[in-house]
Amino acid sequence: MKTLEIIGGQPLNGTVRIAGAKNSAVALIPAAILAEEKVTICNVPEITDTDALCEILEYLGVKVQRASESLVLDAENLINKEIPCSLSKKLRASYYFMGALLGKYKKVEMCFPGGCSIGSRPINLHLKGFESLGAKVTQDGDRYLVEASELKGANIYLDFASVGATINIMLAAVKAKGTTVIDNAAKEPEIVNVATFLNNMGAKITGAGTSTIKIRGVEHLTGCFHEVIPDRIEAGTYLIFGALCGNYLKIDNIIPEHLEALISKLDEIGVDLDIGQDYIVVSQAEKYRHVSLKTQTYPGFATDLQQPFMVLLTQCEGKSAVEETIYENRFMQVPYLNKMGASITTKDRKATVVGKTPLKGCTVKATDLRAGAALVAAGLIAKGKTTIKNVEHILRGYEQIVEKLTNVGAKIEIKEID
Ligand code: EPU
Numbered sequence: 189m190k191t192l193e194i195i196g197g198q199p200l201n202g203t204v205r206i207a208g209a210k211n212s213a214v215a216l217i218p219a220a221i222l223a224e225e226k227v228t229i230c231n232v233p234e235i236t237d238t239d240a241l242c243e244i245l246e247y248l249g250v251k252v253q254r255a256s257e258s259l260v261l262d263a264e265n266l267i268n269k270e271i272p273c274s275l276s277k278k279l280r281a282s283y284y285f286m287g288a289l290l291g292k293y294k295k296v297e298m299c300f301p302g303g304c305s306i307g308s309r310p311i312n313l314h315l316k317g318f319e320s321l322g323a324k325v326t327q328d329g330d331r332y333l334v335e336a337s338e339l340k341g342a343n344i345y346l347d348f349a350s351v352g353a354t355i356n357i358m359l360a361a362v363k364a365k366g367t368t369v370i371d372n373a374a375k376e377p378e379i380v381n382v383a384t385f386l387n388n389m390g391a392k393i394t395g396a397g398t399s400t401i402k403i404r405g406v407e408h409l410t411g412c413f414h415e416v417i418p419d420r421i422e423a424g425t426y427l428i429f430g431a432l433c434g435n436y437l438k439i440d441n442i443i444p445e446h447l448e449a450l451i452s453k454l455d456e457i458g459v460d461l462d463i464g465q466d467y468i469v470v471s472q473a474e475k476y477r478h479v480s481l482k483t484q485t486y487p488g489f490a491t492d493l494q495q496p497f498m499v500l501l502t503q504c505e506g507k508s509a510v511e512e513t514i515y516e517n518r519f520m521q522v523p524y525l526n527k528m529g530a531s532i533t534t535k536d537r538k539a540t541v542v543g544k545t546p547l548k549g550c551t552v553k554a555t556d557l558r559a560g561a562a563l564v565a566a567g568l569i570a571k572g573k574t575t576i577k578n579v580e581h582i583l584r585g586y587e588q589i590v591e592k593l594t595n596v597g598a599k600i601e602i603k604e605i606d
Contacts, residue, residue, distance in 0.1 A: 378417070524552035551575040
């Protein structure tokens with residue numbers, strides 16, 4: 189087991205280069221099997237979630253070549269066999285193999301995906317979409333068989349603008365006969381990135397980034413070269429670190445427009461930002477004001493940033509209010525932040541943070557990826573040593589977090605313990 193040890197109180201100065209977006213890369217990698225030729229994806233983050241997807245690709249017989257930030261994938265010899273639970277349970281995004289294999293072979297057999305325990309996270313909207321395209325879904329416990337004699341374009345309305353369901357339906361519909369229209373589609377930048385990838389292969393997708401996506405089915409998809417967009421959640425996390433203890437911390441290789449909701453909240457509490465075309469420089473201010481925030485689908489405030497942002501709220505004067513509308517169980521950082529000295533109460537999906545409270549280092553546990561990021565944020569400003577257990581969660585989504593933070597002045601170490 190690995191732990192992270194942080195000695196708090198060091199100012200962060202220098203440049204952090206943001207990696208490719210996890211939530212884009214984890215869809216692009218399974219999507220690549222739709223191509224009939226080699227596909228090159230660059231700016232792929234080196235995180236354990238992308239490693240786990242490459243393991244599934246290799247299990248299916250796909251040739252995977254990794255050269256620093258690029259992945260070259262060749263699915264010519266893919267065998268469409270059942271993906272075992274031991275592989276699909278490693279991460280949430282294994283569900284994109286459902287759409288991709290169904291779209292290519294009209295059949296997929298696999299287990300329910302894994303991922304962070306932040307709520308019930310059903311996949312009913314994905315399955316409803318596949319059924320609308322003509323597939324039959326058979327469930328046996330955690331195992332799913334989804335197959336179709338023919339996939340036909342359909343009009344699909346999503347009850348909720350789900351990121352996963354929108355992408356999975358695009359993958360399944362891209363080679364279907366006729367036109368598919370997804371209404372109330374999710375609008376996240378990662379969806380645009382996946383649609384662009386498919387279009388680079390020869391798909392005909394319009395409207396990605398709006399709530400209506402149109403997919404005209406094509407027969408063949410070719411190889412292509414594609415780049416993963418910068419990770420807005422990693423960027424947002426480092427912006428929060430900078431607001432907490434930055435002394436001219438530059439967050440580089442980003443698309444600031446993807447961070448508007450966070451930037452607006454940072455501005456509201458009194459953080460000074462210098463926003464460039466592909467970077468933001470952030471420094472800690474002396475005093476912060478309390479705010480209210482509500483997580484929403486894009487372009488609203490990202491649920492993935494709610495947990496680390498809460499640490500910043502502990503340093504704001506007065507009573508801040510947080511409402512989590514996307515997941516029913518995304519406050520698992522709270523008991524640990526309180527153990528470190530915060531004053532946070534929760535009721536259902538609402539939290540109240542009373543600040544400003546000093547934080548002190550102690551032993552805490554990362555219950556999920558972004559709760560882990562919140563604990564790193566807390567550790568960076570806490571007095572003394574913070575030890576974070578279950579670091580595996582953090583490494584699923586933050587590339588080289590120890591190296592990146594060390595380079596800008598943090599005292600952070602990863603340790604292997606029995
Ligand atoms: N939902 C359903 N039925 C479905 C699908 C979703 O009820 O069939 C519900 C979920 O239970 C949840 C809400 O809809 O309450 C949002 O789910 P969505 O499908 O949008 O999320 P996701 O695809 O499971 C992705 C990211 C998450 C991120 C959300 C929201 C990946 C692999 N995961 O999850 O990322 O929080 O979108 O933006 O792309 C993370 O990076 O830490 C993370 C959890």
